[in-house]
Every structure is written in C-alpha cells, then in structure tokens.
Amino acid sequence: MSRKERYARELGCGLDKVPTGIKGLDEITAGGLPKGRPTLVCGPAGCGKTLMAMEFLVHGAVQFDEPGVFMAFEETAPELAKNVVSLGFNLAALERRKKLLVDHVRVERNEIEETGEFDLEGLFVRLGHAIDLIGARRVVLDTIESLFSALPNPGIVRAELRRLFGWLKDRGVTAIVTAEKGDGSLTRHGLEEYVADCVLMLDHRVINQIATRRLRVVKYRGSVHGTNEYPFLIGHDGFSVLPITSIGLDYAVSSERVPTGVPRLDTMLGGGGYYRGSSVLASGTAGTGKTSLAGAFALASCARGERCLYFAFEEAPSQIARNLRSIGMDCEPAIAGGLLKFRAARPTGQGLESHLVEIRHLIDEFKPHAVIVDPVTNFVNVGGAEDVKSMLSRLIDLLKSRQITLMCTSLTAGGDNEQQSEVGISSLMDTWLLVRNLETAGERNRALYVLKSRGMAHSNQVREFVLSSRGIELVDVYIGTGTVLTGSARLAQEARERAEALNAQQEIDAKRHAIEHQRAVTEAEIAALTAKLKAGEEDMKRLTNGAAARAGVLAAEQAAMSKRRMADT
Amino acid sequence: MTRKSTPKPAKRVGRPKVAWNLRLYVAGQTPRCLQAFANLKKLCDEHLPGVYHIEVIDLVQNPKLAQGDQILAIPTLVRRLPTPVRKIIGDLSNTERVLVGLDLRPHA
Numbered sequence: 173m174s175r176k177e178r179y180a181r182e183l184g185c186g187l188d189k190v191p192t193g194i195k196g197l198d199e200i201t202a203g204g205l206p207k208g209r210p211t212l213v214c215g216p217a218g219c220g221k222t223l224m225a226m227e228f229l230v231h232g233a234v235q236f237d238e239p240g241v242f243m244a245f246e247e248t249a250p251e252l253a254k255n256v257v258s259l260g261f262n263l264a265a266l267e268r269r270k271k272l273l274v275d276h277v278r279v280e281r282n283e284i285e286e287t288g289e290f291d292l293e294g295l296f297v298r299l300g301h302a303i304d305l306i307g308a309r310r311v312v313l314d315t316i317e318s319l320f321s322a323l324p325n326p327g328i329v330r331a332e333l334r335r336l337f338g339w340l341k342d343r344g345v346t347a348i349v350t351a352e353k354g355d356g357s358l359t360r361h362g363l364e365e366y367v368a369d370c371v372l373m374l375d376h377r378v379i380n381q382i383a384t385r386r387l388r389v390v391k392y393r394g395s396v397h398g399t400n401e402y403p404f405l406i407g408h409d410g411f412s413v414l415p416i417t418s419i420g421l422d423y424a425v426s427s428e429r430v431p432t433g434v435p436r437l438d439t440m441l442g443g444g445g446y447y448r449g450s451s452v453l454a455s456g457t458a459g460t461g462k463t464s465l466a467g468a469f470a471l472a473s474c475a476r477g478e479r480c481l482y483f484a485f486e487e488a489p490s491q492i493a494r495n496l497r498s499i500g501m502d503c504e505p506a507i508a509g510g511l512l513k514f515r516a517a518r519p520t521g522q523g524l525e526s527h528l529v530e531i532r533h534l535i536d537e538f539k540p541h542a543v544i545v546d547p548v549t550n551f552v553n554v555g556g557a558e559d560v561k562s563m564l565s566r567l568i569d570l571l572k573s574r575q576i577t578l579m580c581t582s583l584t585a586g587g588d589n590e591q592q593s594e595v596g597i598s599s600l601m602d603t604w605l606l607v608r609n610l611e612t613a614g615e616r617n618r619a620l621y622v623l624k625s626r627g628m629a630h631s632n633q634v635r636e637f638v639l640s641s642r643g644i645e646l647v648d649v650y651i652g653t654g655t656v657l658t659g660s661a662r663l664a665q666e667a668r669e670r671a672e673a674l675n676a677q678q679e680i681d682a683k684r685h686a687i688e689h690q691r692a693v694t695e696a697e698i699a700a701l702t703a704k705l706k707a708g709e710e711d712m713k714r715l716t717n718g719a720a721a722r723a724g725v726l727a728a729e730q731a732a733m734s735k736r737r738m739a740d741t
Numbered sequence: 742m743t744r745k746s747t748p749k750p751a752k753r754v755g756r757p758k759v760a761w762n763l764r765l766y767v768a769g770q771t772p773r774c775l776q777a778f779a780n781l782k783k784l785c786d787e788h789l790p791g792v793y794h795i796e797v798i799d800l801v802q803n804p805k806l807a808q809g810d811q812i813l814a815i816p817t818l819v820r821r822l823p824t825p826v827r828k829i830i831g832d833l834s835n836t837e838r839v840l841v842g843l844d845l846r847p848h849a
Contacts, residue, residue, distance in 0.1 A: 214780070275808065279813060283827065284829075284830055285829045285838055287829050287830065287831035287839045289830040290815060290830045290832065291814065294768065294812040294813045294814055294817065295814075297801065297815075298804065300802035301807070323830075325815075340800045625781055
C-alpha cells in the first residue's frame with residue numbers, strides 16, 4: 173500500500189477515498205475524493221476544471237493503475253491532447269496502453285429536433301461501453317452542463333442526470349463532473365443538488381491586478397476536510413495546491429553557528445554568529461545599511477565554501493555588487509566560483525504563490541546553505557500583509573526543514589514604530605537586528621543593536637554602525653553622563669579624553685622628576701655626614717694610638733734608666 | 742444485428758427519385774423504441790411511399806455505433822440521405838415536428 177493510500181486509510185473516517193495524485197489536494201481532502209461517488213468541480217470559465225479533471229485521470233492511470241474515461245462535451249479529443257501537453261501529459265501514449273479513453277460527445281442544438289419523449293440512454297450506452305472497454309475505475313464528465321444547452325427539454329435532462337449519477341454509483345466508478353459557476357449558485361443548472369457528496373470550487377480572482385487561483389472544498393459528506401480557501405498553481409507539471417505542504421513545526425535544529433560577516437556582530441550574538449538554519453531579520457528605515465549587512469553575510473558564507481542564494485526584489489544584482497564593492501566587499505570571486513547566485517525580479521511581476529514556487533524551484537536546483545531575501549516588505553504590493561505573512565511562514569518552514577539559514581531585510585517606516593515591521597513577521601524570525609539612524613547635532617549616524625536573538629545570550633548594547641571602504645565596522649558608542657554620542661560628537665569626545673589622558677600623564681612625569689631630584693639631594697647630604705663621622709673616628713683612633721705609644725716609650729726609658737743607675741734592687 | 746425493411750420496388754410515378762436513407766437508433770426493445778419504430782413506419786408510408794429505407798440499430802447490441810453518429814438520446818432518428826444529416830430525437834409521436842425535422846414540410 174502506498175503512502176498515500178495508508179494516509180487515506182488513516183484519515184478515512186470510515187469513508188473509502190480515492191487519491192487524486194494532485195499535489196496538496198489529497199492532503200486537504202484527507203485522502204482524496206470519495207470512492208465510487210461523483211464529485212462536482214465547479215468554477216468560472218478558465219479556472220482549470222478541465223485540467224484538474226484530466227490530471228485526476230492521468231494520475232489514476234499512471235500512479236494508481238486505475239484506467240479512466242474522459243467524456244468531453246466541449247472540446248474534441250485532439251484539442252484536449254494538445255492542451256495538456258504543456259503539463260507533460262501524453263494522452264496518446266496512455267490511450268495506446270488502454271489506460272485512458274477520451275470520448276468527445278458532440279451535441280449541436282440546431283441539429284436536434286424534439287419530437288416526443290426521449291431519454292439519454294445513448295449516453296449511458298456510450299459511457300458503459302467506454303468503461304467496459306478499458307476497465308475504467310475513474311470517469312470525468314466535462315462539462316455536463318452542455319447537455320442543457322443542447323437538448324431542448326431541461327426536465328428530461330435533469331431527470332436523466334440524476335439517473336446517470338445513480339448509475340455511476342452502481343458501477344462503482346469514481347467520477348468528476350465539472351460545471352460552470354452560476355449567478356448566486358454553485359452551478360448554473362443546479363447540479364449540486366444531485367452531486368451532493370463532494371463539491372470543490374475553483375476560483376480565479378484578481379486582487380490588486382494580480383491574479384490568484386484558489387480552491388475550496390465546499391462540501392465533503394462523511395469526511396473531515398480543510399475548509400479554507402487554498403491557493404493553487406498550474407505549473408509545468410500540473411496542479412499544485414499549497415505548493416509547499418506546510419508540514420508544521422516539526423524539524424530538527426542545529427546548534428552550529430555561522431558567522432555574520434561582521435566580527436563584532438558575532439561577539440554581540442554571544443560569540444559565533446547566527447544559528448545555522450535560523451531566520452534573521454535586519455530591519456531599518458531607508459538607507460540604514462540592511463543590504464550591506466546581507467551582503468556581508470552572503471560573502472562570509474561564500475568564504476567558507478557554502479553556497480548562498482540572494483533574492484533581490486528591489487535592486488539589480490549589478491547594482492548590489494557595485495554598492496558592496498564600495499564598502500570593500502567584492503562579490504565577483506564568489507559569483508565566479510559558483511557560490512553566490514543572484515536572482516532579481518520585481519515582486520509585482522507575479523502572484524505570491526508563483527514567487528514561492530519559483531523560490532522553491534531555485535532552492536532545489538542550487539541547493540544553497542543560506543538564502544537572502546532583500547527586501548521582504550515589497551511583497552505587500554502584491555498581496556495583503558496577511559498573505560505575505562502566510563507565504564513567508566511557509567518559506568521559513570521549508571528552509572528550516574532543510575537547515576538553510578535565511579536572512580531577510582525589511583524596510584520600516586520609521587518614526588516611533590520602528591519595532592513594528594510592516595508585515596508583522598518579526599514573530600517568525602529568530603534573530604532581529606535593528607539598524608536605525610540617530611540624528612544629533614546636525615548629522616545622522618547609524619546605530620545597530622540586537623533586538624532579539626532566540627536561544628543565545630546577546631548583547632543589549634547599541635553599537636555605532638560605520639560603513640567605510642574598509643567594510644562594516646561596529647564601534648562602541650560613547651555613553652557618558654546619560655547621553656549617547658555617535659559620529660563626530662563621539663570623535664570630539666574621544667579626542668577630549670585623549671587630551672585629558674595625555675595631560676594626566678605629563679603631570680605624573682613631572683612629579684616623578686621632582687621627587688627623584690629631591691632624593692638625589694638628600695642622598696648627597698647623607699654622604700657628607702657619613703664622611704665627617706668617619707674622619708672623627710680616624711682622629712680618635714690616632715689619638716688613642718699616640719697615647720698608647722707614648723706610654724710605652726716612657727716605660728721603656730724608665731726601665732733603661734734604672735738599669736743604668738744600677739739600682740740597688 | 743439490424744432489421745431492414747424495404748418496400749416493394751414498384752411505382753415511382755411523380756415521386757422524387759432520391760432514396761431516403763433513415764437510421765433509427767434504439768436501445769433494446771423498450772416500449773418507447775417500439776413506439777418510435779411504429780410511428781416512423783406509418784409516417785414514411787404516408788409521406789415517402791416507396792423511396793425510403795429504414796435501418797434500425799440497437800445500441801445495446803452495437804454500442805460502438807453510438808460514437809459514429811454522436812447519439813445521445815434514445816430514440817434518435819437520423820436522416821442520412823438526402824444530405825444534410827438531420828437528427829430527430831424522441832419517440833416521433835409529434836408528427837408535425839418529425840416532418841419539420843425531416844424537412845418534408847416547411848416550418849410552421
């Protein structure tokens with residue numbers, strides 16, 4: 173059992189369902205269309221009913237081994253084949269393999285004259301024959317309302333149609349019946365009364381000059397289903413409803429950090445940079461340097477050998493490259509090395525869903541590690557803020573599930589609500605950098621701070637954001653005595669402080685000299701006194717020695733004298 | 742399997758020489774189909790004596806033939822000759838309309 177069948181079984185709610193094979197539709201209908209019952213697909217002209225019905229049959233034949241019969245009341249078989257070639261369906265091949273049968277029923281009003289009671293048994297015979305011929309399990313009747321315009325008696329047609337749907341049910345084939353939208357009712361001739369089991373409505377609306385296709389499950393008896401309007405696209409490979417199936421919030425996260433391209437910013441983010449796979453928003457008023465930040469991130473990514481995809485919705489890639497070069501960032505090597513790819517377009521060129529499909533297509537093709545969308549706020553020209561937020565949340569889900577880091581820039585209107593981005597997307601972002609202009613003393617300087625960064629200890633300090641030919645630098649703002657100084661005021665203050673420091677240093681030097689001089693003088697005095705003391709001691713010694721010598725001489729003379737005088741003793 | 746009914750090849754005095762080729766599509770032997778055939782026979786005998794040729798095709802037996810003449814309603818009478826091809830649906834009970842449809846009488 174395929175994944176789709178298992179899914180259908182799980183959510184089947186007791187009802188057997190037939191998967192359509194159309195991307196996204198099986199998810200909305202929780203498994204597909206009701207098995208063995210007719211489904212009504214209605215909508216205005218040109219909304220894609222025939223294509224959807226044909227895709228239902230083709231997928232049935234190719235993917236689910238259920239042959240199908242297409243009863244065409246409006247187009248001929250060759251016309252149909254040609255129309256679906258653009259979707260990549262080869263009807264001729266399928267017909268050869270007896271997987272598909274296209275039968276064109278031509279009804280011309282002016283050829284038919286009613287002359288009494290009749291029924292539509294001929295149609296039943298044809299349909300039955302076609303079904304038996306290839307063993308069909310799926311049938312499409314497109315557009316059965318043609319019968320009403322061709323046959324003169326609507327009462328009989330209505331009765332026969334009721335009989336037909338019962339007959340289809342008895343035969344157990346799953347049928348799609350297409351009908352034109354009526355004024356004030358789902359279909360022009362009230363088919364929704366008989367085909368009551370499942371009704372899908374397609375719509376092709378133009379809002380703000382952008383056309384969007386939408387689909388809605390109006391009714392689905394016996395089953396839970398998505399009840400909203402879902403945008404869909406008809407692309408190269410057929411229908412896609414909800415081009416990106418929003419899988420929800422279930423994906424793995426990484427703790428790895430990627431550098432931002434500005435070393436001090438890495439430090440402000442707790443060391444290391446953004447988390448890989450996170451979403452980053454750089455917002456600010458005009459001219460604050462958001463694109464420069466984005467460029468720095470792109471080049472940092474390329475410098476590590478990781479591919480970066482840059483979606484530019486405002487400026488041409490050559491202009492961005494030139495502007496980055498003026499601040500010392502050269503994109504050429506990265507582009508030449510195939511690591512950096514620019515993709516520029518005006519948002520108003522196509523609808524939001526088409527943008528999303530294209531973005532996804534490019535991501536699948538180029539497989540980047542980082543994606544930059546610059547700016548995101550231009551999309552409000554294409555759809556309302558709610559639609560843009562929905563589209564962005566789906567894009568973020570897609571990128572997070574693939575661990576691709578996303579950086580968006582957003583233009584804010586300035587004034588007091590700088591912290592409220594125009595599209596209300598800040599809650600979707602993990603890291604939010606705010607760049608603002610500070611106007612003081614006749615000049616404007618840029619300041620950057622990290623408003624929020626989930627999951628990391630980030631700095632709460634404001635840094636001055638300087639763009640120069642050396643690149644992006646973050647400089648401490650001067651905060652003294654409660655004022656924030658940036659730009660020339662900061663430079664003046666810094667110069668003043670340097671001068672003061674120099675003064676202080678000089679004073680210390682002078683004092684040191686004085687003390688040393690004093691010391692030298694004192695030492696000299698000490699030396700003189702010591703010399704005097706020594707001289708006195710010498711004298712004393714000489715005196716003592718002299719006295720001792722004289723006493724010795726005297727004693728010796730006396731002894732000698734007494735010896736001469738031959739003393740009687 | 743078809744049933745053919747040809748008239749006796751006799752008097753053609755004052756009648757148009759072009760043979761009328763009529764095909765009646767039915768689905769089984771329902772009362773309506775039998776009624777249609779009876780009505781048709783009566784009409785032809787009355788207005789086209791000797792120049793008509795009716796072919797009855799039962800789609801239950803030959804479903805493939807429904808595609809050729811693009812038959813939806815049953816019963817359907819197709820005038821194949823003289824050209825142009827005309828299609829008349831119903832049990833042919835409204836003779837006026839049948840004649841208009843077969844172009845045997847100017848439109849009322």
